[in-house]
Amino acid sequence: FIISDKNLLLNAQRNNYAVPAFNIHNLETTKVVIEAASELNSPVILAATPGTIRFSGIEYLINIMNTAAASTDIPIAFHLDHHEDINDIKKAIKLGCKSVMIDASALSYEENIAKVKEVVNFANRYDVSVEAELGKLVGQEDDITVSERDSQLTNPDLAVDFVKRTNIDSLAIAIGTAHGLYKKEPKLDYNRLKNINKLIKVPLVLHGASGLPDESVQKSIKLGITKVNIATELKIAFSDGVKEYFQNNPEANDPRKYLTPGKDKMKEVVRHKIMLCGSNDKK
Ligand code: 13P
Ligand code: ZN
Ligand code: NA
Numbered sequence: 504f505i506i507s508d509k510n511l512l513l514n515a516q517r518n519n520y521a522v523p524a525f526n527i528h529n530l531e532t533t534k535v536v537i538e539a540a541s542e543l544n545s546p547v548i549l550a551a552t553p554g555t556i557r558f559s560g561i562e563y564l565i566n567i568m569n570t571a572a573a574s575t576d577i578p579i580a581f582h583l584d585h586h587e588d589i590n591d592i593k594k595a596i597k598l599g600c601k602s603v604m605i606d607a608s609a610l611s612y613e614e615n616i617a618k619v620k621e622v623v624n625f626a627n628r629y630d631v632s633v634e635a636e637l638g639k640l641v642g643q644e645d646d647i648t649v650s651e652r653d654s655q656l657t658n659p660d661l662a663v664d665f666v667k668r669t670n671i672d673s674l675a676i677a678i679g680t681a682h683g684l685y686k687k688e689p690k691l692d693y694n695r696l697k698n699i700n701k702l703i704k705v706p707l708v709l710h711g712a713s714g715l716p717d718e719s720v721q722k723s724i725k726l727g728i729t730k731v732n733i734a735t736e737l738k739i740a741f742s743d744g745v746k747e748y749f750q751n752n753p754e755a756n757d758p759r760k761y762l763t764p765g766k767d768k769m770k771e772v773v774r775h776k777i778m779l780c781g782s783n784d785k786k
Contacts, residue, residue: 505568507601508580508730509632509672511546512706515729520781521709524548524582525773526734528555532741533567535766539773541575543783548602550584550732553591561591565598577786582634584732592622596629604675608636612661619669634730637665638677640710652679659698666703673706673730674699678723680711683735691719693726700727708732712776713739720779733776737769744768 511522527533527549540547549571551564568581582602586592592603603626607618619635626633638657641647657676666674676699679691700707706729712720713735720731744764748755755761777783 505565505572505579505581505599505601507630507632507672508548508582508634509602511548511578511580512632512673512729514546514785515782516706516727518785519725520785521724521729521731522546522548522782523773523776523780524550524584524708524730524732525737525776526550526552526555526584526732529559530567531762531766532737532769533571535741535769536773537571537575537577537579539770540577540579540777543774543777544577544786545777545780545782545784546578546580546786547777547782548580548582548730550582550734552584553586553588556583556591556595561595561598561600565595565600569599589618589622589625593625596626596631601630602632602634604634604636606636606675608639608675608677612665616665616668619671623670632672634673634675634708635665635669635671636675636677636708636710637662640677640681656692656695657699659695659702662699663702666705671705673708674703675708675710678709680709680715682711682713684714688716689719691715691723693722696723696726696728706730713737717779724780731776731780733772736772736776740768740772741765 515522525536572579580602584604585606587606605619605622607615623633639655641655678696679689707727708730709723709728710732712731712733748761748764
């Protein structure tokens with residue numbers, strides 16, 4: 504069965520590695536992640552954004568995930584990524600989803616807390632783990648001032664208050680990463696990460712890992728990150744594989760043929776990220 508990510512992350516925290524969370528979109532991308540993780544004996548989180556759920560359908564996805572979990576002996580969590588609509592979350596939980604992110608980070612601090620608390624209250628009745636975010640994942644802009652940047656990154660003292668008042672299972676923090684690739688290498692605020700990790704006990708989540716140098720991911724894990732979210736690099740690898748196939752076979756029309764190079768390319772990235780997180784042989 505698909506499980507909550509709670510124990511996956513607590514195990515990772517105790518043993519100084521991270522569990523990768525891979526954003527999937529459909530059957531093909533799910534199977535890539537499951538195959539790579541099974542081969543490397545890695546626990547794994549498969550993540551779906553609201554856009555993915557609109558695209559594939561929550562019922563289809565839950566059934567694919569349950570089939571995947573029954574096909575392998577690695578622990579598999581299916582996680583709702585960046586969900587803002589509480590009704591979507593409740594629906595997925597009723598269908599068997601055990602791991603959710605409520606992203607109310609765009610709201611005011613008090614509104615964020617209120618919304619997260621509502622989800623935690625509901626999730627507790629179903630043994631579902633809840634991730635929430637404090638801070639904003641921007642920081643790609645060149646012309647941002649130091650104080651502007653500071654106000655977007657997660658404030659350690661507020662993080663303590665936030666975790667205490669919401670009772671969440673994991674906290675997504677902003678330390679300078681962004682979704683997508685980076686125009687230039689981002690400067691991560693490792694001191695901030697260190698401070699937050701010293702002050703709060705719940706596992707910490709790094710969003711926006713695509714495009715980060717391997718050393719930055721490893722350093723973040725050393726300083727307390729226990730879940731690493733990867734989306735864009737997987738999409739690039741998959742589409743590169745498909746594009747290359749069509750370049751060489753412009754008349755192709757069989758999805759079993761033209762999707763396979765996409766899967767193969769994506770699988771290499773998944774393998775690499777599992778090794779980077781150190782979650783191999785941790786099932
Ligand atoms: P990237 O697209 O930068 O990998 O970010 C993924 C993410 O944070 C998913 O929640
Ligand atoms: Zn994210
Ligand atoms: Na990124």
